[in-house]
Amino acid sequence: MKYVQGKYPIIAKTTLAREVYDFTVCCPKIARAAEPGQFVTIAADGFPLRRPVSLCGIDKENGTIRLVFEVRGKGTKEISGLREGDMIDIIAPLGRGFRLKDYKTAILVGGGIGTPPMVPLAKIYGENCVAISGFRSAPNVILQEDFKATGAKTVLCTDDGTMGRKGFVTEALREEIEIKKPDIIFACGPSPMIKGVVDIAKEHGIPSQISLEERMGCGIGACLVCACRTVRNGEEFYAHVCQDGPVFESKDVIF
Amino acid sequence: MADMRVNIAGVEFKNPVITASGTFGYGREYEHFFPLSKLGGISTKGTTAEKRNGNLAPRIAETPSGILNSVGLQNPGIDKFIKVELPNLKSKGTVIIANIAGFSVDEYVKICEKLDATNVDMIEINISCPNVKHGGAAFGTSCQSAAEVTKAVRAATKKPIIIKLSPNVTDITEIAKAVEAEGADAVSLINTLLGMRIDINSRRPILKNNVGGLSGAAVFPVALRMVWQTANAVKIPVIGMGGISTWEDGIEMMLAGASAIQVGAALFKNPFAAVEIIDGMNAYLDRKGIKSVNEIVKKVQPW
Structure with missing residues (x-):
């Protein structure tokens, strides 16, 4: 199936951190077709452009998708006002996701609001992956329980050391590569982080895929x-x- | 059901709604939402003699009720368009208008000569792209250069020619009259209005090109006014566009003097905007007991 546009019910809404929201949307057709790394666009009432949000979860059995997004401006603020039971207008699934090929082991690197698209990968790789996440500070930390539940090894970094280890994800990435070189590195986050991850991957001759x-x-x-x-x-x-x-x-x- | 057919320069459209150049690619992406045969026509992505990558990103910024873009004519070049995209488009059962842009009069001529040998229905000459440094808008902002391009392409092809006009001029009716005098079969307007936005934290323009073209609902009243003025200044058909987002906008635009309309930016939020506009206009005509959509063209009663 290619993408479709429709209005679907929000069946659960939670707040993961300040201004970071987690919607579970019931849309069986989209859930069946969606792949890790793909995204949706959400219509915000009163704004001419849709907002792209990556898929944080794809539950094919229950026919739901999970959308985790941060309020960045007025449009995402408007979307964050939707409540459980409301309909959300989305186009999905969109774009090309991660190509898993025959990669057996992976390191996932997520920075800030780039962390959500790593969750579906962790579900696939389980204990065969390491999920490294980086955030500015403890109040920004999200999704660590989700990663742990997959059986993945999790490494948490904060810039100020208020939770997990102090420092950037790139330092943690170097250490994990030393421990065990993965077949592939998947990354999503701010551009300086992406650039840093790609440079390290290249140094070690490890292929990498990045979500931009x-x-x-x-x-x-x-x-x-x-x-x-x-x-x-x-x-x-x-x-x-x-x-x-x-x-x-x-x-x-x-x- | 009212008769929605319109005729522009001898080309029959099943309805007056055309998707606007630059918002609809070559049709492949929107075909996943609805059959392209529902549309009156498609004006294809602006195509140049050679392939182009366009400007650096960011190339879009949101504005109150509008969108600024600075794509800069990214396209695969006219040869690939003719070989790959046009045969596909021509199989879809709708009027295909090739939108083209050049950086010199010779380039416009060269592209028109190539299109003349194809089965494309019409050619829309973009002399108004605000996003390229040389050519494009430069041709559309003076009567003399607009006339020069029109004369040259007129001699290069027998296909019906639509000249797409820039609103970034003092008097758009003068440009319209100049291209009419050189043999344009129709004019379409408006292209985007030049605009700008700045990120107050970085103090950088949001667009990497610094400036870009404004479209969307924000420009509709300006477009409507220019279409009305132009329709009163020329005898050739006027195709109205600029911020049309609802069927009511479509009706207004035709009352102002447009013989057909183009829908663009509205598609980004609602991919079904063009087809909903067709249905809504049709229902309006039925409610009013109007038999043909042509009956409302230029029927505004000014004070």
Whole structure:
């Protein structure tokens, strides 16, 4: 199935941290088709553009998806006002997700609100992965119980050391690679973090896939605004985050 | 059911609603939502002689009721359009308008000559793209250069030619008259209004191109006014666009003088906007007992 647009009920809403919300949405068709790394776009009442949000959970049996997002501006604030029982207008599933190929072991690196798309990967890899998460400070920490429940080894970093270890995810990544070199590294987070992760992966000759963010228009590949510089067939090509991504092989991306 | 058919420069459209260039790609993405045959027509992504990557991202910024974009004509080039996209589009049962842009008069001519040998229905000449440094808008902001491009493309093709006009001018009716005099079959307006937004924390413009084109509901009253003025200044058909988001907007635009309309930015929030506008306009005509959509064109009664 390709993407569809529709209004679906929010069956659960919780707050994970200050201004970070967790919606469970009942949409069986979308849940059946969705893959880790894909995203949805949410219509915000009164705003001309939809807001892209990555999939934090895909429950094919119960026909639900989980959307974890942070209030970044007025549009996401509006969406955060939706309540349990309300209908949410989404287009999904969108984009290309993570390519698992035959990778047996993985390190997942999530920074801040880039952490949610790592949860579905942890569910797949379980004890065969290490989930490294980084946040600014203890009040920002989210999803650690979800990672633990998958059987993954979890490593938590905060910039100020108020929870977990003090420091950046890149230091933790180096240590985990020393302990056991993974087949693949998956990452999502702020651009400096992504760049740091990709450099380390390259040093160690480990392939990496990164989930990128860019301001979007249509979300389906028609308007071409969300350009990402890549190399395709040896030539520079501006790919589009909504259609060619959001997950890219980092070797293809020009930083 | 009212008769929704309109005829622009000898080309029959099953209804007056066309998806606007730059918002609809080459149709492939929206086809997952609805059959393209529902549309009156499709104006394709602005295509140039050679392939282009366009400007650096960010290329979009949200504004109150609007959108700024600075894509900069990213496209695969006219040869690939003709070989890959046009045959696919022509199989969809709707009017196909090739929107093209150039950086010199010669480039417009070269592209038109290539399209002349195809089965494309019409050519929309973009002389108003605000997002490229040379060419594009430069041709659309003076009567002389607009006339020069029109004359050259007129000589290069027998296909019906629509000249897409820029609103970033002192008097759009003068440009419209200039292109009409050189043989344009129709004009379409408005392209986007040049605009800007700044991130107050970084003190940087949100768009990497610094400035970009404003579209969406915010520009609708400006577009409506320009369509009305232009429809009163020229005899050729006017295709109205700029912020049309609802069927009511479509009716207004046709009352102002548009013989057909284009829908663009509204699709981003509601992918069904164009088809809902067709249905809504049709229902309005039925309620009013109007038999043909052509009967409302330019029927505003000014004070």
